C-alpha cells in the first residue's frame with residue numbers, strides 16, 4: 001500500500017492553468033528562492049496521479065506518498081514548501097497528521113483534500129492552520145491555483161527581510177531593506193522597538209516606499225515569527241470579495257458561494273495579518289474589522305456562528321487618514337485601534353544618498369537575475385536619476401533600472417538606456433508630465449514591441465509586454481475620461497484603489513492642460 005509513487009518528479013517548464021506564464025514569475029525576487037517543493041499525501045492513487053498530472057509540466061519539485069508515516073519523515077527533513085494532505089488517511093487521519101505537521105512547522109501551508117467540505121472537519125482543520133481545501137473530485141486548475149498561492153505565502157513567511165547594517169549589500173536570497181539615510185535608520189529603530197510588542201502597527205508612506213517589506217520585517221522579528229503571516233491588499237478587491245477574503249463565507253452565502261470559504265482572519269489565528277491599503281476599505285468592512293479588533297470575534301459572511309481569532313494586525317496606507325476622518329470616510333475609532341504604533345516611510349526623493357545605494361543594489365541584483373553583464377552606470381546617467389523626483393519611489397526606481405538593463409548593450413548604463421522622461425531630465429513633480437513611451441514602445445503594434453524585445457535578447461518578454469499593454473490601456477482610458485479616475489475605474493471594471501496603484505506603479509502622470517482661449 002505504501003508505495004512511493006514518484007519522488008522529485010522531473011522539473012519542466014510549466015503553465016499554471018490556462019494562464020500562459022511561468023509560475024511564480026511575477027515577483028522578480030522569487031527566482032532566487034528556488035523551485036517550489038510540494039508534498040502530496042493521499043492513499044488514493046487516482047488522486048495522486050491527478051496531482052502529478054496537474055504539475056507534470058510545472059517548474060516544481062513534487063513528491064507523492066501514500067502514508068502518513070512517509071509524509072512525516074519527508075516533512076521532518078524540513079525542505080517542503082507546500083503540503084497537499086488527504087483528510088481521511090487509513091492509519092492516521094489527516095487532522096492528527098496536521099497537528100504533527102504544525103508541531104514540526106507552524107508556517108507550513110497545508111491544503112486539505114476532502115470530500116467533506118461542508119462538515120465540521122473543515123473547521124477543525126482550519127484551527128490547525130489549514131491553508132485551503134480542495135474537494136473531490138479534484139479540479140486541477142484549482143489545485144494549481146491554491147498551490148501557487150500557498151507557495152507565495154510560504155515565501156513571504158520564510159524569505160528573510162534583512163536590514164542593511166553596513167556598507168555590505170547582499171544580493172543573495174531574501175529581500176534586503178537597502179538604505180542608510182538618517183530617516184531609514186530611524187525606521188529600523190522603530191521596527192526594533194515595536195516588533196516584539198503585540199500591538200497593531202500602522203505603516204505610512206507613499207506608494208512604492210517599501211511598506212510591505214517593513215511589514216514583513218516586523219513579522220519576522222516578532223514573537224509570532226514561527227506562526228503564519230498573510231497579506232491582503234484591501235484596494236485590489238471589491239467590497240464583497242474583500243469581506244469574504246477577510247472573514248470567509250458559508251456555502252450559499254451569495255450567488256457563486258458554492259463552498260465554505262475560511263477567511264484570512266481565521267487562518268491567521270495566532271499569526272500576523274498585513275492589511276495593505278487599509279485606507280481603501282469600505283465603511284462596512286471598517287466596522288467589521290473594528291469589532292474584530294475590539295472583541296477578537298466575527299462571523300463568516302452568511303454564517304451565524306461566532307468565531308474567535310487572535311491575529312496581530314499590521315496595516316499600511318498611502319492615504320491621508322486624518323483628512324479622510326474629517327470627511328467621514330474613515331472611522332476615528334478604527335484609526336485609533338490600528339494605530340497603536342506608527343512608522344512613517346520617507347519618500348525616495350527625501351532619502352539623500354540612499355538613491356545611490358539602491359541604484360547599485362538593483363543593478364547587481366537585477367543583472368544577476370536577467371543574466372546581464374552590467375556593472376555600473378555612467379556619471380551623466382547617474383545625475384539624471386539623482387535629479388528625478390520618483391513619484392513611484394523605490395518600485396519605480398527598480399522598474400527604471402530593470403528597463404535600463406534590458407536596453408543596455410555594454411557593461412555600463414548610459415542615458416540612452418533610460419526611459420524617455422528620464423533622458424530628458426524632466427521634473428516629474430510638475431503637473432504637466434505625461435507618460436512618454438520608451439522608444440521601443442512607440443509603435444502601436446504589440447508584434448513590433450515583442451520583436452524589439454526579442455532583438456534585445458530579453459528573458460522577461462511576458463512581463464514587459466503585459467506592462468506595456470497595461471500602460472497603453474490605462475493612458476487611453478484616462479485620456480478618454482479627461483483624467484477622471486472614478487470614471488476610468490468604472491470603464492475598466494476595476495476599483496479606484498487598483499487604478500490608483502496601477503497609475504503609480506506604471507509611472508503614469510496625469511497631464512492637466514490649461515488652454516487659453
Ligand SMILES: Nc1ncnc2c1ncn2[C@@H]1O[C@H](COP(=O)(O)OP(=O)(O)OP(=O)(O)O)[C@@H](O)[C@H]1O
Pocket residue numbers: 175176177178179205206207208209210211212213214276318394395398501
Ligand atoms: N529600502 C528598500 N530596499 C530594497 N528594496 C526596496 C526598498 N523599499 C522598497 N523596495 C522594493 O520596492 C518594491 C516596492 O516595495 P513595496 O511593495 O514594499 O512598497 P509599498 O510601499 O508597499 O507600495 P504600495 O503602497 O504601492 O503597496 C518592492 O519590490 C520592494 O522589494
